[in-house]
Amino acid sequence: MASPQxxxxxxxxxxxxxxxxxxxxxxSTGQAKYAYDVNVPGMLYAKVFPSRYALADVNSIDTxxxxxxxxxxxxxxxxxxxxxxVRYVGQIIAAVAAETEELAAEAIALVKVDYTPKEALxxxxxxxxxxxxxxxxxxxxxAEAFEAADVVHEGYYGIPVITHCCFEAHGQVCDVNEAGAxxxxxxxxxxxxxxxxxxxxxxxxxxxxxxxxxMGGGFGSKFGHDKWGVVGGLLSKKAGxxxxxxxxxxxxxxxxxxxxxxxxxxxxxxxxxxxxxAIDAKLFGTGGNGxxxxxxxxxxxxxxxxQLSSGQRIQTNRGGQRAWRAPGHPQGCFITMAxxxxxxxxxxxxxxxxxxxxxxxxxxxxxxxxELDIAADMIGYKEKAHLRGDSGDGPVKRGLGISIHQWGGxxxxxxxxVSIHADGSVECRIGTQDLGVGTRTCVTxxxxxxxxxxxxxxxxxxxxxxxxxxxxxxxxxxxxxxSSSTRLAATAALNKLLDVVAARMGxxxxxxxxxxxxxxxxxxxxxxVTWNEACAMLGTNSINERGVNEPGESTKMGLMDxxxxxxxxxxxxxxxETGVVTxxxxxxxxxxxxxxxxxxxxxxVHGGLIMGVTYALFEECVYxxxxxxxxxxxxxxxxxxxLKDIGTLKVHMMTGPGFDERGVIGxxxxxxxxxxxAISNAVANAIGLRVPELPLTPDRVLNAIAxxxxx
Amino acid sequence: xxxxxxxxxxxxVSRRGFxxxxxxxxxxxxxxxxxxxxxxxEGQDAPAIVGPGDGTYTLNxxxxxxxxxAEPRATLLDVMRNRLDVTSAKKVCDRxxxxxxxxxxxxxxAYACSMLALEAIGHKITxxxxxxxxxxxxxxxxxxxxxxxxxxxxCTPGFIVAATDLLNKNxxxxxxxxxxGLGGNLCRCGTxxxxxxxxxEAAQSMKGGA
Numbered sequence: 034m035a036s037p038q039x040x041x042x043x044x045x046x047x048x049x050x051x052x053x054x055x056x057x058x059x060x061s062t063g064q065a066k067y068a069y070d071v072n073v074p075g076m077l078y079a080k081v082f083p084s085r086y087a088l089a090d091v092n093s094i095d096t097x098x099x100x101x102x103x104x105x106x107x108x109x110x111x112x113x114x115x116x117x118x119v120r121y122v123g124q125i126i127a128a129v130a131a132e133t134e135e136l137a138a139e140a141i142a143l144v145k146v147d148y149t150p151k152e153a154l155x156x157x158x159x160x161x162x163x164x165x166x167x168x169x170x171x172x173x174x175x176a177e178a179f180e181a182a183d184v185v186h187e188g189y190y191g192i193p194v195i196t197h198c199c200f201e202a203h204g205q206v207c208d209v210n211e212a213g214a215x216x217x218x219x220x221x222x223x224x225x226x227x228x229x230x231x232x233x234x235x236x237x238x239x240x241x242x243x244x245x246x247x248m249g250g251g252f253g254s255k256f257g258h259d260k261w262g263v264v265g266g267l268l269s270k271k272a273g274x275x276x277x278x279x280x281x282x283x284x285x286x287x288x289x290x291x292x293x294x295x296x297x298x299x300x301x302x303x304x305x306x307x308x309x310x311a312i313d314a315k316l317f318g319t320g321g322n323g324x325x326x327x328x329x330x331x332x333x334x335x336x337x338x339x340q341l342s343s344g345q346r347i348q349t350n351r352g353g354q355r356a357w358r359a360p361g362h363p364q365g366c367f368i369t370m371a372x373x374x375x376x377x378x379x380x381x382x383x384x385x386x387x388x389x390x391x392x393x394x395x396x397x398x399x400x401x402x403x404e405l406d407i408a409a410d411m412i413g414y415k416e417k418a419h420l421r422g423d424s425g426d427g428p429v430k431r432g433l434g435i436s437i438h439q440w441g442g443x444x445x446x447x448x449x450x451v452s453i454h455a456d457g458s459v460e461c462r463i464g465t466q467d468l469g470v471g472t473r474t475c476v477t478x479x480x481x482x483x484x485x486x487x488x489x490x491x492x493x494x495x496x497x498x499x500x501x502x503x504x505x506x507x508x509x510x511x512x513x514x515x516s517s518s519t520r521l522a523a524t525a526a527l528n529k530l531l532d533v534v535a536a537r538m539g540x541x542x543x544x545x546x547x548x549x550x551x552x553x554x555x556x557x558x559x560x561x562v563t564w565n566e567a568c569a570m571l572g573t574n575s576i577n578e579r580g581v582n583e584p585g586e587s588t589k590m591g592l593m594d595x596x597x598x599x600x601x602x603x604x605x606x607x608x609x610e611t612g613v614v615t616x617x618x619x620x621x622x623x624x625x626x627x628x629x630x631x632x633x634x635x636x637x638v639h640g641g642l643i644m645g646v647t648y649a650l651f652e653e654c655v656y657x658x659x660x661x662x663x664x665x666x667x668x669x670x671x672x673x674x675x676l677k678d679i680g681t682l683k684v685h686m687m688t689g690p691g692f693d694e695r696g697v698i699g700x701x702x703x704x705x706x707x708x709x710x711a712i713s714n715a716v717a718n719a720i721g722l723r724v725p726e727l728p729l730t731p732d733r734v735l736n737a738i739a740x741x742x743x744x
Numbered sequence: 745x746x747x748x749x750x751x752x753x754x755x756x757v758s759r760r761g762f763x764x765x766x767x768x769x770x771x772x773x774x775x776x777x778x779x780x781x782x783x784x785x786e787g788q789d790a791p792a793i794v795g796p797g798d799g800t801y802t803l804n805x806x807x808x809x810x811x812x813x814a815e816p817r818a819t820l821l822d823v824m825r826n827r828l829d830v831t832s833a834k835k836v837c838d839r840x841x842x843x844x845x846x847x848x849x850x851x852x853x854a855y856a857c858s859m860l861a862l863e864a865i866g867h868k869i870t871x872x873x874x875x876x877x878x879x880x881x882x883x884x885x886x887x888x889x890x891x892x893x894x895x896x897x898x899c900t901p902g903f904i905v906a907a908t909d910l911l912n913k914n915x916x917x918x919x920x921x922x923x924x925g926l927g928g929n930l931c932r933c934g935t936x937x938x939x940x941x942x943x944x945e946a947a948q949s950m951k952g953g954a
Contacts, residue, residue: 063832643934
């Protein structure tokens, strides 16, 4: 009989090896069809009319000229804002669907909205503009601890709103009629995409079909069907035709994303030996028109004995915040690690020594110590390290920076059906999605591993809501969830097959195993049948078994786990005459339990580092504080890192004994948390003072140098 | 601010918004210039598509002549994607910044979002479809798969077209030349490490095969 526990290292056929992603060939030949690429007969193109004001009463919406245009087939207006307020630039007020994209654009330009503009709140860098009472937290006796501290560092830190900038814009193609609906969305949540849509569309929710085989990036911003999903559906229903509605790039940047900002002062107290005794963080920021939760400070060093913190929300008239890889963590990490490194500098201590000295204040001291040593070796810390600012006389200063981070990553609830057919074919159906992280590949690896078959002998069907329900892909929950449900379903199906084979062979099913394309008496291939011979014994039947990942149970079984730590270091050069920061090298050391596909896992960490370089050096939504318009809602001025910006990147995955037996843990969030902190710390180490805000643009660097530091 | 032509306020019309908005007029006149030259070279009549409204013309895409009916203001990218179901070139920035719509025009790389379809009449348009199929990938495409040079994959076709051009012009690039050569293509997932390795390896394997 097969057991659902993961096989030991020496028994693994596929798991842990570096496999090519299965959809690589269709992606690398341009044949992959994304929602944006779906063209169905009779399809119309929709364009939306966004509010031009950050705060205004909407007196009237006149779509008559658009409706009268040839080629316009349906018009929608938001009755909900008529006579009421629009609350951010980009809020969708009306939409049209027309025969061509050009006609739709022309028609939307004919929509006339009469507004009464009001004074809006845009600025998010002044805590006195906050709404409501700040959240407050106190542990220990911070006042006494600061009093007793040998050294107290106080600094200001800030990280602005950035946006997701998915390459495939948000949106969908849909075909909606009375009887039902088909949606092809770009989504992180296939199984539950349609939840809550039925009433708006007047279609039974059970009749809404959703398909998403590949999608062009989400990063936390594509969990729901969103307003444009409903608008597209209503336009389709009205016109009796399929409708494509994808956000244009400017709207994508303004309303399709938004990671909350975080600013504030942090005070750290330590004794003269470098032991941190107290922290006080007064934070504020905006989630735009949406909610706001201040980032976790202290981050990772959560056991600092005396703590005070407060968080103030500033509700601004901007697009609402959405989850962005590791919500709150990159901000909390930057603020905490920068304040820690500043404290080390004030003490005149080496940053690595200081971090190591305080690891007892974290939940995983041994792991971080191990990871810090590995990262230090990888980047050549001993050879390159110097105390803050001790970086020579020339205009180009070089420095090293350190950061550590944590994440949960427990698998989400997930169901998977596995079928074994009499012709020997094996397939699974699971309502998950592949955001580009290798989910399809990993599910296939688990299925093939369990059956003892090569990869091409099994097939994973994903990306459709007709399949068993699997969770949304967010919070690094996918890999643990789908690996567990697939493993459970595949084991159950295999055991059914072993029962059939055992009866025919006159063996005890308990003694049989699937290995290398055969069903055999465990460890004895002289008593065996081939996989196909075994399946032929099913006659006209198929085996169909469902695996249900109940996270608590699967954790007990060792299939999955939660809680990881990682360490990153950055080596940068800063030209103090131009303010330009150059990444020389970054290293990432990361644990994530049992790794299914080493290749896609490593890619994921590289991706986290690069996305981190981007928000550390370039990314920032720049708003006009008077009109509330985003001034860089395009890709020239909302800059992303390119190939020349990333330096040399090195990744080390913590695997083997001590890690593998924990089971599978997610990896999407962890590697993107630390780069901002590590790079900022490296810049401080190089130029001898803290540049208090990200991104580390030349103007910020030069201003900081001109001011000569903040403390 | 690129789409400030929305609504009744004409403020802030961008260069590209202007190009699209008045394609029926001056931009189309520009096209006729190109069309005339090409037509003269080939001894054909220049198509007189000046708008407003649709015109019918022929584009040569991946060696096939495809007749298309579209307004003169439509970009090549929109015409390929919306009228001809040629969707490998992606619409991302829609203004020549990200490289996701990179194709070849007469063997030279171009951004399909930043030219009118009319400008491509009489020219050879080549997309990634001409470079390989999942069953018969080019050396570069194989290397992209092997080095996992894609995550979501939305930027990948543009990268492969651009990298193909890079290797055509410099079969033996250094790492630095790869970084320079592909600096016009952006990726949000952060697959640059794989891209770099893939291009360097493809250069080696193509040399070995020659």
